[in-house]
Amino acid sequence: MAKATAKAATNSRRRRVVPIPKPPKEAFNKDRPAGALLKAQALHLRHGLARYVQKVARHLHRVGELLAKDLSTIKTEGDVSEYARQVTAILHMKTIKRAAKFKQAAH
């Protein structure tokens, strides 16, 4: 990670030099009580994570169904194409979104 205290990079193009003080390392305090903004950020992140988990759980449920599929029941090209469509949709998120759009449009 680029340090906030890194010195100005040297450069061949000349500029007017303005000295600035070195900030103190003592400013660092991980134990400083978190303010309202950071607490709100944590809340928002957890909300985001919950949304993500819901999305993943839906997919995992679907993955479980597809893994448990008895392949002996696949008899026709139509059966194969339907299974392939569902598996591909899981493996490629964009395909899922597109399929959802088609589904919405169809209704």
Add this chain to the structure above:
Amino acid sequence: MPAGLDNLKHIVVLMMENRSFDHMLGALMAQDKRIDGLDGTQQNPDTQGAMVPVQPLAEFQGQLDPDPDHHFPGVDLQIFGGAPPGNGRTANMQGFVKSYFQQQQDVNQSHKIMYYFKPDKLPVLTGLATQFAVFNGWFSSIPGPTICNRAFAHYGTSFGQVGMNIFEWKGPYLSIYERVLLAGRTAKIYYYDGPSSTMEIVNLLKNQPKIFGTFDQFLADCKSGNLPDYSFVEPNYNDHDSDSGAEIASDQHPDHHVQHGEIFINNVYNAIFNNEDLWKSTALLIVYDEHGGIYDHVVPPDCAPDDDAFAASADRTEAGFAFKFDRLGVRVPAILVSPWVQKNIVIPGPNQPNGRKFDHASIPATVMKFILKDFDPNTLSPDDRKKFLGQSRREQAADTFLDLLTDNMQPDDDIPSFVVQ
């Protein structure tokens, strides 16, 4: 078209945290009367009836603890001095000390909300302000806290939010990043690192990792010349450890150390300057999300209300009245850095001759103008064109700043290089 605009290939916005214009830049008025800052006569009453003057006693850290209130009701008190809601009350910026007193019931502590920095304490910010373009009239978008104000920078609206609550994106307006992508161009939000993360969780939910990068990547993209058309940079929001040691918060949010924010601003500025092609083709806006409850003397002006659907009820404002987003928030520092900006130009504020008012909705409004400079939306499908051109009322009414780019370039040898001693 001015050469500066013709050469423009990148807009970069660095949004810092929670400092008012007067607190950071107001003292510049002593050396430049065009700055709408402090002359020492500004004051606020305290709860004992004494008048508290502004004083150049601001410190880098340890002074504004607890964090001054900047939620909607608190800012209403700061702006209107405690006058109850209703017709006929006048904004007077007389409630800052009273507001800060409410947090600890400590009269002496409440006076510190009037403190400001002398220019020599903030050499990077004041150095850039006096070299490039400084705005006398850039206001936070809402008289409220961070999340809703930052939403205006990302969407041109906060979708009715006046606080820090979680909100789900419900449209109809896309973020500026999505609009830029629809035009076949590039855009990124660069957050500092994983432990600091972003304050733009709504977009994170939809577009990770498509439009997100870290500050290390920003530095690498500047160096390699791969900076997107539009970049939004977030500082480090918290103190944390990393593989390379202690990472000190650089957002300047009270009570984070202001000098570390100065160094961060300098790092962004240097990253752009050090790539000569990038320097000649980039406009960098340094701006603060809101005032953080700290004193400013300029009354926030009225503005065009946002979409009717976004009006906030009295329940949501928690201030006893509804809000149509028809008043801007408290003034914040804003500086436009580009070699194509006239040296030491002061953009007048709304109370001055030829005055202009800007707020964070000016950011997506400006980026749209930049993209439309050489993009024909008629090349999009009707559906995408509608999405691309969709702008909130506030964004439609917002002033833009590309006109500040001129035909003339400032020479490198006159431009400041801030070197840590």
